[in-house]
Structure formats: C-alpha cells, structure tokens
Amino acid sequence: MLAATRSVQTFAQPCPQDEGFPIFLTDEIPPHYYQLSMEEIWERGLAAKEQLGDSVFILAHHYQRDETFRFGDASGDSLNLSQIAAQQSAAYIIFCGVHFMAESADILTGPEQTVILPNLTAGCSMADMADADNVEDCWEEISEICGEGHFIPVTYINSSASLKAFCGRNGGVVCTSSNTEKILRWAYDQGKNVLFFPDQHLGRNTANQMGVPRENIQLWNRHQPNGGLTPDQVKQAKMLLWNGFCSVHARFNQKQIEAVRARLPEVKVIVHPECSEEVVNASDYSGSTNKIIKIIREAEPNTKWAVGTEINLVNRLHRELYRKEGKHIECLNSNVCPCSTMYRTNPANVLWVLENLVAGRVVNTIKVPEETSQWAKIALDRMLELSA
Numbered sequence: 001m002l003a004a005t006r007s008v009q010t011f012a013q014p015c016p017q018d019e020g021f022p023i024f025l026t027d028e029i030p031p032h033y034y035q036l037s038m039e040e041i042w043e044r045g046l047a048a049k050e051q052l053g054d055s056v057f058i059l060a061h062h063y064q065r066d067e068t069f070r071f072g073d074a075s076g077d078s079l080n081l082s083q084i085a086a087q088q089s090a091a092y093i094i095f096c097g098v099h100f101m102a103e104s105a106d107i108l109t110g111p112e113q114t115v116i117l118p119n120l121t122a123g124c125s126m127a128d129m130a131d132a133d134n135v136e137d138c139w140e141e142i143s144e145i146c147g148e149g150h151f152i153p154v155t156y157i158n159s160s161a162s163l164k165a166f167c168g169r170n171g172g173v174v175c176t177s178s179n180t181e182k183i184l185r186w187a188y189d190q191g192k193n194v195l196f197f198p199d200q201h202l203g204r205n206t207a208n209q210m211g212v213p214r215e216n217i218q219l220w221n222r223h224q225p226n227g228g229l230t231p232d233q234v235k236q237a238k239m240l241l242w243n244g245f246c247s248v249h250a251r252f253n254q255k256q257i258e259a260v261r262a263r264l265p266e267v268k269v270i271v272h273p274e275c276s277e278e279v280v281n282a283s284d285y286s287g288s289t290n291k292i293i294k295i296i297r298e299a300e301p302n303t304k305w306a307v308g309t310e311i312n313l314v315n316r317l318h319r320e321l322y323r324k325e326g327k328h329i330e331c332l333n334s335n336v337c338p339c340s341t342m343y344r345t346n347p348a349n350v351l352w353v354l355e356n357l358v359a360g361r362v363v364n365t366i367k368v369p370e371e372t373s374q375w376a377k378i379a380l381d382r383m384l385e386l387s388a
C-alpha cells in the first residue's frame with residue numbers, strides 16, 4: 001500500500017501544455033485559470049500549498065493526468081485513498097478523483113473536515129449505471145422471489161453514497177477491486193448469495209476465480225422486468241450481477257491481446273478485473289490497479305508488458321520503469337482514451353481550489369447527507385475491517 005506522505009511529487013521537466021483536449025468548466029471557476037501555463041499553475045499551486053501548510057491534504061487517484069497527479073500528497077487506488085482519507089487530520093481534503101471517491105472520503109473523515117472535489121462534473125459513468133431507486137426495485141423483486149435474507153448486497157466502491165447506504169441498511173458491504181474476493185468469501189461463509197453492483201465484470205471475474213459454477217452466476221438486466229430472469233434463475237444465483245460496466249475497461253478485447261502477442265512474443269499481458277471475462281481469461285495476470293503496479297515493479301528488468309487499464313497510469317509506469325530498468329510497458333489499446341471523467345480535473349481546477357482556500361473561501365465541497373452518510377459508513381467500515 002502506498003504510504004501517505006507530505007512531500008509533493010516533482011517532475012524533472014515542466015509538464016507540456018495541455019493542448020487539444022476539451023476543458024470542462026465548473027460553475028464558478030474564472031475562465032482565465034484555463035489560460036495559465038502549466039508552469040504558472042504549478043508554481044502558484046505550490047506557493048498556495050506552502051501557505052496552507054498542514055491544513056490541506058491532496059489525494060490523487062492513479063488515473064489522474066500527470067499535471068494534476070503531481071499535486072498529490074498521496075496517491076493510490078480507491079481502497080488506498082479511502083484508507084488514507086480515513087487517517088487524515090487535515091481540515092481540507094482535496095480529492096483529485098471522481099465524485100463517488102470524494103463522497104467516500106467525506107463519509108470516512110470527521111465532521112470538522114471538509115472534502116473538496118476540484119471539478120464537480122467529474123463523475124463516473126459506471127457509478128451512474130446503478131441508481132438507488134432501480135436497485136431498491138431489484139431488491140424488492142428478488143426478495144419476493146427468494147424471501148428476505150437470501151441475498152447480501154455488495155457494492156463496488158465505484159457507486160454513489162446512496163447505494164453504499166443501501167448496503168449498510170441491508171447488512172451489506174462495499175468492496176474494491178483489491179478486496180472483492182475477501183468480501184465475497186465473507187458473504188458466502190454466512191451461507192448467503194450476493195447481489196453485486198454496479199460492475200458485472202468485477203463480480204463475474206471474481207466469482208470465476210472463486211470457482212462459482214457458471215449456472216450460479218446470473219446477470220440482472222436493469223432495463224427488463226425481473227431483470228430478464230425467471231424466478232428459478234434468480235433462486236439459482238449465487239452471484240446476481242447488475243449489468244453495469246466501466247466504459248474505459250470495456251474497450252479492451254481479445255483481438256488486441258492476440259495482436260500484441262504476435263508483435264511482441266515475450267510480452268506479458270496484465271489487465272484490470274473491470275475488463276470482460278474473455279479478456280481476463282486471455283491475459284497472463286489480472287488484478288487491481290495496485291496489483292498491476294506491484295507485479296510490474298517486481299518483474300525482472302527489460303521485461304515487456306501490455307496493460308489493460310487506464311492510459312495515464314500505464315504511461316506513467318512506462319516512463320518511470322523504462323528509464324530505471326528498461327521495462328517496456330504499453331497500453332493494450334493504443335487508441336484507448338483516458339477516463340474522460342477523471343480527465344475533467346484540470347490542474348487549473350486544483351489551483352483555483354487552493355487559491356480560494358488561501359483567500360478563506362471553500363469551494364466545491366462534497367457533503368453527503370447525514371443519514372446517508374451514517375448508513376454508508378457502516379458498509380465502508382465493514383469493508384475496511386474485512387480488508388485490514
């Protein structure tokens with residue numbers, strides 16, 4: 001796990017200008033912030049951080065673009081960042097990630113702390129595929145078919161606070177891609193079956209890995225009555241999967257794996273479990289973002305890797321490990337876009353937030369309503385205990 005550190009990561013060269021990409025305006029940021037050079041953003045950002053001292057802590061998800069990522073006091077995947085947020089005492093936590101992550105940080109930090117999302121439009125398309133009303137309807141329908149207490153709800157951390165609260169209220173739990181197997185084991189050890197949302201692929205890949213028979217894995221189609229399933233199929237499901245997916249990881253396919261193996265016969269393919277079952281099965285390894293980083297870092301020098309995950313992380317790993325150890329690391333899909341919602345956090349947004357704090361103004365706060373927060377915390381704390 002990456003340790004939280006106060007040192008700001010520095011780059012040898014200034015970042016290049018951010019040309020050719022769309023800029024997402026938040027409600028209030030003055031447009032002139034987007035005209036600043038990267039050097040000016042960096043220098044003014046560092047000066048503001050210096051003034052704010054220990055009152056501010058910046059978390060940066062691995063999928064952030066470099067120019068934003070380098071502002072991070074700590075970096076990590078969703079699980080790391082939740083754990084780091086829970087341990088922080090800074091008055092202001094600036095979360096360079098997406099909306100559901102900032103919500104989790106707000107739930108896990110104290111009432112005297114404030115969580116800030118630099119761009120309020122940074123959401124997650126997968127999280128949006130499961131809304132609380134649809135999941136409540138599904139829960140009612142499956143309870144009518146199987147009776148209450150037949151299923152435990154498990155939500156991937158990539159979901160809204162209201163879904164985490166739903167899990168808290170119904171004896172369920174949150175999971176991340178680092179701990180899904182542990183969480184499922186906990187549910188199965190109680191003799192229960194699992195309703196898993198929103199990512200079907202993480203659920204299916206983990207169930208496969210645990211040896212859950214194929215006929216006991218069923219897909220609940222949120223657009224169809226009774227999920228498109230017969231009552232017998234629902235009763236049979238040890239794993240009932242919501243039909244959500246990540247639009248970034250859904251773009252990897254078997255053909256790309258075949259192509260890279262033909263071009264680089266010695267290459268190892270490693271993918272995130274948000275990729276499809278076919279892609280995971282055709283790869284040499286699969287695992288969470290942190291596991292991907294660990295395996296590649298620990299590999300022999302001069303090895304070659306094709307990675308099925310978000311491209312900012314892949315490029316950053318390549319730059320670091322090619323220089324140090326001659327490792328060649330490329331994205332499995334050279335045309336894959338960065339996660340478009342992670343990308344919305346422009347470094348100008350971070351500077352704007354910091355300079356407002358220096359001026360005594362708090363902008364873009366994320367505050368989960370009290371009741372939702374209490375229930376969601378139960379599900380999040382349960383996850384943190386189970387993954388300790």
Ligand code: SF4
Pocket residue numbers: 063098123124125126127158246247248249310339340341342
């Ligand atoms: S990479 Fe996928 S799951 Fe992660 S924030 Fe982007 S859309 Fe959501």
